[in-house]
Amino acid sequence: MSLWGGRFATGPNESVAKLSRSVHFDWRLAPYDIRVNIAHVAGLQRAGVIKKDDAEQITTALHELAQEVASGSFSFIESDEDVHSAIERGLVSKLGELGGALRAGRSRNDLVVTDFKLYLIDHLLEVADETLELAKTLDEAAKNQMGLVAPGFTHLQHAQPILFSHELAKHSHALLRDVDRMRDWLTRNSVSPLGSGALAGSSLVPNPEIIAAELAFQGVTRNSIDAVSDRDFVAEVLFIFAMLGVHLSRIGEEFTIWNTQEFGWVTLDDSFSTGSSIMPQKKNPDIAELARGKAGRFIGNLTSLLVTLKGLPFAYNRDLQEDKEPVFDSIEELLVLLPAVRGMIATATFNSTAISKGVLDGHALATEVADFLVSGGVPFAQAHEISGKAVALAESKGLEVHELSDDEFAEIDARLTAALRAVLSAQAALDSRTSINGTSSKSVTTQLEQLEVKIRGYSSWIASERKRFSGMMGA
Numbered sequence: 001m002s003l004w005g006g007r008f009a010t011g012p013n014e015s016v017a018k019l020s021r022s023v024h025f026d027w028r029l030a031p032y033d034i035r036v037n038i039a040h041v042a043g044l045q046r047a048g049v050i051k052k053d054d055a056e057q058i059t060t061a062l063h064e065l066a067q068e069v070a071s072g073s074f075s076f077i078e079s080d081e082d083v084h085s086a087i088e089r090g091l092v093s094k095l096g097e098l099g100g101a102l103r104a105g106r107s108r109n110d111l112v113v114t115d116f117k118l119y120l121i122d123h124l125l126e127v128a129d130e131t132l133e134l135a136k137t138l139d140e141a142a143k144n145q146m147g148l149v150a151p152g153f154t155h156l157q158h159a160q161p162i163l164f165s166h167e168l169a170k171h172s173h174a175l176l177r178d179v180d181r182m183r184d185w186l187t188r189n190s191v192s193p194l195g196s197g198a199l200a201g202s203s204l205v206p207n208p209e210i211i212a213a214e215l216a217f218q219g220v221t222r223n224s225i226d227a228v229s230d231r232d233f234v235a236e237v238l239f240i241f242a243m244l245g246v247h248l249s250r251i252g253e254e255f256t257i258w259n260t261q262e263f264g265w266v267t268l269d270d271s272f273s274t275g276s277s278i279m280p281q282k283k284n285p286d287i288a289e290l291a292r293g294k295a296g297r298f299i300g301n302l303t304s305l306l307v308t309l310k311g312l313p314f315a316y317n318r319d320l321q322e323d324k325e326p327v328f329d330s331i332e333e334l335l336v337l338l339p340a341v342r343g344m345i346a347t348a349t350f351n352s353t354a355i356s357k358g359v360l361d362g363h364a365l366a367t368e369v370a371d372f373l374v375s376g377g378v379p380f381a382q383a384h385e386i387s388g389k390a391v392a393l394a395e396s397k398g399l400e401v402h403e404l405s406d407d408e409f410a411e412i413d414a415r416l417t418a419a420l421r422a423v424l425s426a427q428a429a430l431d432s433r434t435s436i437n438g439t440s441s442k443s444v445t446t447q448l449e450q451l452e453v454k455i456r457g458y459s460s461w462i463a464s465e466r467k468r469f470s471g472m473m474g475a
Contacts, residue, residue: 017081020081020318020321021080021081021082022081022082022083022321022324023076023080023081023082023083023085023086024076025324025325025328026082026083026112026324027075027076027083027086028083028119028324028328029083029112029115029116029119029324030069030083030086030087031066031069031070032114032115032116032118032119032122033083033084033087033111033115034062034065034066034069034087035066035118035215036111036114036115036118036194036215037062037087037102037111038059038062038063039194039211039214039215040102040105040106040111040194040205040211041055041058041059041062041102042055042059042211042214043105043195043205043207043208043210043211044101044102044104044105044204044205046207046210047105047204047205047206047207049104049105049204049205050101050102050104054098054101057095057098058091058095058098058099058101058102061091061094061095061099062091064094065087065090065091065094068090074090077089082108082112083115084108084111084112088100088102088103104204105195105197105202105203105204105205106194106195106197106202106205107196107197107198107199107228109196109197109198109199109228109315109316110193110194110195110196110197110198110224110227110228111194113193113227113228113230114192114193114194114215116234116323116324116327117189117192117193117217117233118215118469120189120233120234120237120327121186121190121465121469122469123331123335124182124185124186124237125182125462125465125466125469126331126335127182127241127244127331127334127335127338128179128182128183128458128462129459129462130334130335130338130339130342131175131178131179131182131244131338132175132176132179132455132458132459132462133338133339133342134175134338134341134342134345135171135172135175135176135179135451135455136455137342137345137346138168138169138171138172138175138345139168139169139172139448139451139452139455140346141168141345141346141348141350142164142165142166142168142169142172142444142448143165143448145163145164145165145168145350145352146163146165146441146444146445147163147165147441148163148164148165148350148352148355148356149161149162149163149164149356149359149426149427149430150162150163150164150167150355150356150359151358151359151360151361151362151364152167152364152439157362158358158361158362158363158364159362159364160364160365160367160429161359161360161364161365161426161429161430161439162430162439163430163439163440163441163444164350164355165444165448166439166444166447169444169447169448169451171247171250171251172451173451174247174250175244175247176451176454176455176458178240178243178244178247179458180458181240181243182240183458183461185233185236185237185240186465188233188236189233189236190216190217190218190219191212191217191218191219191220191221192208192211192212192215192217192219192220192221193220193221193227193228193230194208194211194212194215194220195208195211195212195220195224196208196221196224196225196227196228197224197228198228198315198316199224199225199228199229199314199315199316200224200225201224208220216468216469225314225315228315228316229312229314229315229316229317229320231305231309231320231323234305234323234327235302235305235306235309237327238298238301238302238305238326238327238330239302241298241301241302241330241331241334242295242298242299242301242302242330244298244334245294245295245297245298245299245330245334246295246298246299248291248294248295248337248338248341249291249292249294249295251288251291251341251345252287252288252289252290252291252292252341253288253292255268255285255288255344255345255348256285256288256289256292259285259288263354264351264354265350265351265354265355266348266349266350266351267348267349267351268283268285268287268288268344268347268348269344269347269348269349270283271343271347272287272340272343272344272347272348273285273286273287274286285344287340287341287343287344288341288344290337290340291337291340291341294333294337297329297330297333298330298333298334301326301327301329301330302326304322304326305322305323305326308320308322308323359426360400360402360426361400362400363391363394363395363400363401363402364400364426364429365400365401365402365423365424365425365426365429366387366388366390366391366401367387367429368402368423368424368428368429368432369383369386369387369390369401369409369416369420369424370383370384370386370387371383371423371432372416372419372420372423373386373387373413373415373416376415378415386412386413386415386416387401389412389413390404390409390412390416393408393412402424402425406418406420406421
């Protein structure tokens with residue numbers, strides 16, 4: 001059914017109707033639309049706009065519709081323009097003209113923003129939970145590999161020895177930043193736009209604060225024009241998803257590299273690999289590669305919305321119909337991708353011999369030479385120069401820097417004494433990095449313990465928010 005048309009002599013052209021139709025994707029908002037309508041009806045009753053008996057009938061019918069939507073026995077049809085018209089059609093079919101009474105005091109402009117916020121809150125918490133599960137899987141893998149020494153890389157060149165656990169856990173830190181952004185998003189955006197009407201507010205429902213509280217929002221937007229045109233909250237969440245996608249892409253890139261024959265650091269489980277249609281021997285890291293590929297999609301969804309928003313004037317514009325599909329797409333793809341990446345990591349076998357094999361290649365202990373000199377009072381710039389000469393000498397002899405003899409070190413600089421030998425090992429290099437963010441066993445163990453505490457805190461927040469919003473009227 002149409003929610004407008006009284007001043008029009010004819011209905012819209014078929015092409016206009018098709019272009020305007022959004023119900024085929026915004027039907028995802030149906031449960032939230034019903035929740036918001038239930039709260040709105042209560043507001044209309046309190047304001048004396050709807051009689052108590054009528055409000056009770058409408059509320060009962062909305063609860064029935066919610067059950068029918070959940071079971072699939074009620075859905076949209078070809079003639080429905082959007083989710084709001086579909087729900088009102090269902091209501092009118094139950095109550096006749098009374099079903100249209102709930103439209104008083106609100107517009108699709110403020111209704112859709114409220115629906116969309118509730119959808120996002122619900123699904124953002126689901127994405128946050130899946131992200132935490134992935135972080136826990138990475139941390140568990142890091143604990144299982146504790147003590148395994150690996151070459152650290154910068155510029156894809158050997159740099160310094162690190163614990164492989166340190167390498168794995170770095171991804172957990174990035175993922176927890178994503179969850180922190182989700183929590184920050186919810187704190188900032190827990191305000192209700194309902195009561196803003198089309199753009200000027202509502203003369204029929206003067207206390208939107210009560211409805212906001214019934215929907216579990218923390219407050220009400222303070223400018224009705226801004227409320228119906230604001231899509232900052234959508235752009236913000238798409239940025240969060242894009243950033244999360246970038247972090248998943250980096251995981252995918254590393255696992256793709258580690259899985260090559262040249263690296264041989266990881267063997268992926270058959271259940272998280274795929275084969276070739278022509279080469280029987282192939283076992284491809286498709287999950288890791290898809291993690292890389294999806295990142296472009298998430299970034300594209302953010303970009304498409306920002307371009308849509310950049311020149312919109314005044315209050316609501318129909319351009320804003322384009323705000324939902326990028327979000328639906330990002331959420332649905334993430335909820336498939338996150339469990340797949342988690343499973344890939346949880347079932348992977350890390351090949352310790354291959355990982356630790358080249359730990360001292362590329363003069364990885366050159367920094368230890370410089371640090372040894374600094375600990376003896378040599379300015380670092382000078383120590384760096386001396387260490388570089390040691391590397392040059394080693395290369396001229398076809399050696400690694402730590403393979404130089406005591407005499408050869410002494411020839412470079414007399415301050416490179418035999419005591420240097422005590423720090424020229426991977427273990428000594430690791431043991432010296434005892435700062436809170438360092439790669440020593442003690443430091444990494446503490447870091448993993450702290451990550452566990454943070455994850456428990458975020459899990460508690462997710463449970464608390466789910467409980468709060470599951471108590472919404474009509475939930």
